[in-house]
Amino acid sequence: MHKTWWKILGSVLVIYTAIAGLLLHVPRLPILNETIRNLYFHVPMWFSMIVLFSISVFYSVKSLSSKSEIDDMKAVESVNAGIIFGLLGLVTGAIWAKYCWGEFWSFDPKQNFAAISVLLYFAYLILRNAIDEEQKRAKISAIYNIFAFPMMVVLLFVLPRLKDSLHPGNGGNPGFNSYDLDSRMRMVFYPACLGWILIGYWVYTIRFRIRNIETIMNTPTHDEVKGVHNSFVTIENQSTTNENKQQHN
Secondary structure: OOOOHHHHHHHHHHHHHHHHHHHOOOOOOOOOHHHHHHHHHHHHHHHHHHHHHHHHHHHHHHHHHHOOHHHHHHHHHHHHHHHHHHHHHHHHHHHHHHHHHOOOOOOOHHHHHHHHHHHHHHHHHHHHHOOOOHHHHHHHHHHHHHHHHHHHHHHHHOHHHHOOOOOOOEOOEOOOOOOOOOHHHHHHHHHHHHHHHHHHHHHHHHHHHHHHHHHHHHOOOHHHHHHHHHHHHHHHHHHHHHHHHHHHO
């Protein structure tokens, strides 16, 4: 039970968010109206993605010194899980934009930079698949990941503030303040962020365990290596014996 309490907590918080987020009262604001409920789903996706990418860069830094395959696997699987939540953030944001701005993708600076930040990590996965040698792949991808993380932070939190934007909190467009995000919304929003972060971490641990099992299954055992070696020695001995017979004849 002590190992699964956070999984139960995350599941309960997400279920609570889904029910309370759709049923509890929300402020009636111009343009947003009922779409403000998407705040409980859209924003937590990005928070979960950032937490997972933070875990990834931590293990990338660690893998450079430890040269551990486990640390490298943790780094790549946290990226895989983070990309899932990044895509969910883009989809929920596009749906919200359709009802508030009139179209799914208006090429708003925040939308563009968010998409680029996700593509940065797709490039990370492509880079890994392009390198066959294990140690070289781990080292190069770790270095790339260390530089990709601050770039993602700049794309999400710095550059959008320098341009005019329809997105709240950017380009002079005010974000949700104490009037918008009242106490009733906080009762759902904060649990939603924590719940989705825990679910994201759970997804990451599941992916890591699956990758670890696959690695163990694909790694030849000592007996298998010994059997291959013995077979090779037998074939070589037979070949040598045949050559000696031919020379004798």
